[in-house]
Structures are given as C-alpha cells and as structure tokens.
Amino acid sequence: MKFSAVCHGKKDLRIDPIQDRPLLPGEVRVAVAFGGICGSDLHYYHRGAVGDFAVREPLTLGHEISGVVLEVGAGVSGLHAGQKAALDPSRACLSCHYCRSGRSNLCTNMWFLGSAGRFPHSQGGFSQHLVLRQDQVIPVADDTDLLRLSVAEPLSVGLHAVNRAGPLMGKRVIVTGSGPIGLLTARAARLAGAAEVVTTDVEDAPLAIARTRMGATRTVNVVAQPEGLAEFEVDGGYFDVALEASGSPAALASLFRVIRRGGRIVQVGMLPPGTAPIPVNVLQSREIELVGAFRAHDEFRLAVDLIVSGTIDVTPILSGTYPLSQAMTAMERAGDRSQVIKLHLALNEDIA
Ligand SMILES: [Zn+2]
Ligand SMILES: [Zn+2]
Numbered sequence: 001m002k003f004s005a006v007c008h009g010k011k012d013l014r015i016d017p018i019q020d021r022p023l024l025p026g027e028v029r030v031a032v033a034f035g036g037i038c039g040s041d042l043h044y045y046h047r048g049a050v051g052d053f054a055v056r057e058p059l060t061l062g063h064e065i066s067g068v069v070l071e072v073g074a075g076v077s078g079l080h081a082g083q084k085a086a087l088d089p090s091r092a093c094l095s096c097h098y099c100r101s102g103r104s105n106l107c108t109n110m111w112f113l114g115s116a117g118r119f120p121h122s123q124g125g126f127s128q129h130l131v132l133r134q135d136q137v138i139p140v141a142d143d144t145d146l147l148r149l150s151v152a153e154p155l156s157v158g159l160h161a162v163n164r165a166g167p168l169m170g171k172r173v174i175v176t177g178s179g180p181i182g183l184l185t186a187r188a189a190r191l192a193g194a195a196e197v198v199t200t201d202v203e204d205a206p207l208a209i210a211r212t213r214m215g216a217t218r219t220v221n222v223v224a225q226p227e228g229l230a231e232f233e234v235d236g237g238y239f240d241v242a243l244e245a246s247g248s249p250a251a252l253a254s255l256f257r258v259i260r261r262g263g264r265i266v267q268v269g270m271l272p273p274g275t276a277p278i279p280v281n282v283l284q285s286r287e288i289e290l291v292g293a294f295r296a297h298d299e300f301r302l303a304v305d306l307i308v309s310g311t312i313d314v315t316p317i318l319s320g321t322y323p324l325s326q327a328m329t330a331m332e333r334a335g336d337r338s339q340v341i342k343l344h345l346a347l348n349e350d351i352a
Pocket of ligand 1: 064
C-alpha cells in the first residue's frame with residue numbers, strides 16, 4: 001500500500017492510501033523521494049485555501065519534489081526504471097497561445113501539482129507514487145543528492161523573478177523578504193551579476209543566512225531597524241531593481257521610496273487576496289516599472305543544472321526532514337520562521 005498527504009480542509013491533513021493506475025502513453029510513474037513544504041502548502045493546511053482558491057475536495061499537497069523513475073508508459077524514450085530525476089510540477093498544455101510563445105507558466109490550461117486553482121483540483125506530489133507526463137521528468141546523474149534536487153522548483157521561481165528583472169550585471173538590487181523564495185532570489189541575483197544585494201526580513205535568523213550563505217551584501221531587519229532603509233531614499237532612490245518576495249503590501253509600498261527613477265520592481269511574493277495600495281503618481285512621474293513574476297518555465301531546467309553542478313548551493317535553506325507519517329508535525333513546525341527556512345517530507349525513506 002502507498003500513501004499521500006492529503007488536505008481535507010482547514011487543519012485536516014490525513015495520510016490516505018492511494019492506488020496505482022495503469023500508465024497512459026507518454027506517462028511515467030515515479031517514487032517521490034523528498035517534498036519541500038511551501039508557503040502555499042501551509043496556507044492550504046492552516047486556512048483551507050490559498051488566496052481565493054479554497055479546498056473543495058481532498059487535495060494532495062506538494063509541488064517541490066524529486067524522485068526515482070519506477071515505470072515508463074508506451075512511447076516514452078530517454079527514461080528508465082531506477083533513474084534519479086528532478087520532477088517539474090508544471091504540466092502546461094503545450095498548445096495554447098502562451099505555451100507556444102515561450103511563456104508556459106501563463107498557460108491557460110495548466111495542471112500544477114498540489115493546486116486548488118482548478119476543479120477538479122490538480123493533485124500534488126506529497127505522494128509515495130506519482131504519475132507525471134514524460135516532459136516533467138528530468139533525469140539526473142546517479143550521485144545527485146535528491147534532497148537538494150527537490151529545491152529546483154523554488155529556485156526556478158527565483159531565477160524567473162531575476163529574468164523578469166532584466167539584466168542585473170553591476171546593478172544595485174534589494175530583495176524584500178528572506179524566506180526560501182527571497183533567499184533563492186537573492187542568490188540568483190548575485191549569479192546574474194548584481195553588484196549589491198540588500199535583503200530585508202522581520203526575523204534575524206534568515207537574514208544571517210542571507211548574509212553568510214546566499215549572497216546578500218547587506219541585510220536590514222525592518223522591525224529591529226524601522227529606519228534601516230531610510231539611507232536608500234536619498235537622491236530619490238538607490239536601487240536599480242527591487243524584488244518583492246515577502247508578500248507584504250507594506251514592503252511593496254516601501255520599495256517606491258528606495259527605487260531609482262526608471263527602476264523596476266518585480267512582484268514575486270503572493271500578496272493577500274484583494275488589492276494593495278501603491279503610489280501610482282510616483283510610478284508615473286518617475287517611470288517606475290512594476291512587473292509580476294509567476295512560477296517559472298524554462299528556468300526549471302536551469303535550476304536543475306545549477307543544483308546538480310553545484311553552482312548554487314541550496315543547503316543553507318534546508319532546515320530538516322520529517323517522515324510522511326509526521327507530515328502534520330512538519331506542517332505545524334514549518335511556520336516558525338525564527339527556526340525554520342524550509343522543511344521537507346521524506347516520502348520514501350528507502351530512497352536518498
Ligand atoms: Zn513552492
Ligand atoms: Zn498552454
């Protein structure tokens with residue numbers, strides 16, 4: 001018998017049995033090794049919803065996963081049982097306008113693992129066995145660390161945010177929010193050549209990691225130092241690019257005081273449902289650009305390469321691993337930002 005971690009509603013997470021089904025042509029069955037617990041999983045668990053998407057039927061959570069190929073369907077080439085693989089949670093339609101124009105993250109018919117954004121829901125990856133389309137399975141070398149590899153999805157989000165920012169060589173960058181996405185975005189910004197990366201948060205622990213391990217050149221605790229960003233307001237703003245990764249409307253508004261004329265603000269964090277106030281007259285008169293960044297497309301494969309090659313070390317964001325049977329405990333602990341950056345579930349403890 002195999003099992004999944006399934007959200008049945010607010011604070012109702014169950015370890016439910018699952019049945020293997022026969023594979024269709026082009027499909028691959030994998031054993032999931034590790035699953036990272038994301039902010040969205042925590043929202044489903046604590047509130048029964050993410051933004052406007054409520055859990056309306058049992059939803060298997062999880063989309064930050066890695067694993068091993070178990071079985072391939074008819075017509076699948078280049079994959080075989082026993083292979084380690086990165087697992088892309090995005091199953092885009094590949095035929096809509098956005099897929100055909102290289103922006104498959106905006107696909108109008110997306111099945112993204114572990115999302116209640118459509119009904120029936122798109123079931124997730126906190127599952128011992130999982131069926132994916134072959135293009136979602138990216139084989140890697142046998143000596144790859146599958147725990148680190150499971151960070152490919154959040155890293156891809158940071159890489160996509162940096163791509164949305166435009167060229168960063170020599171630029172001054174601020175990243176608000178130093179959770180997993182903020183830290184990986186800061187690291188990606190340094191990789192892209194940013195000369196300075198200032199990161200902010202309301203906790204000291206993630207800022208210490210940002211400074212010592214993830215490429216931040218300076219950090220500001222905006223609670224301990226409420227005036228910590230004031231020096232960046234002189235001459236109408238210091239930063240060329242701002243990446244908002246906290247999901248806080250106050251953080252977004254604060255960026256309009258520190259961004260240079262003609263600068264760009266990238267919103268990568270998910271704000272609360274509804275609208276957020278921004279100073280549109282400042283945006284207009286200073287020609288500030290405000291752009292969104294949603295998930296990732298080709299950046300997933302880049303994230304896999306950067307992790308496998310060791311170019312980006314994601315170990316600083318790994319805060320601990322729990323067996324599937326303790327998924328509830330992991331969910332409860334994952335929100336403690338003074339102790340935890342990211343927790344993982346080990347779905348199949350015999351794989352590593
Ligand atoms: Zn995630
Ligand atoms: Zn599409």
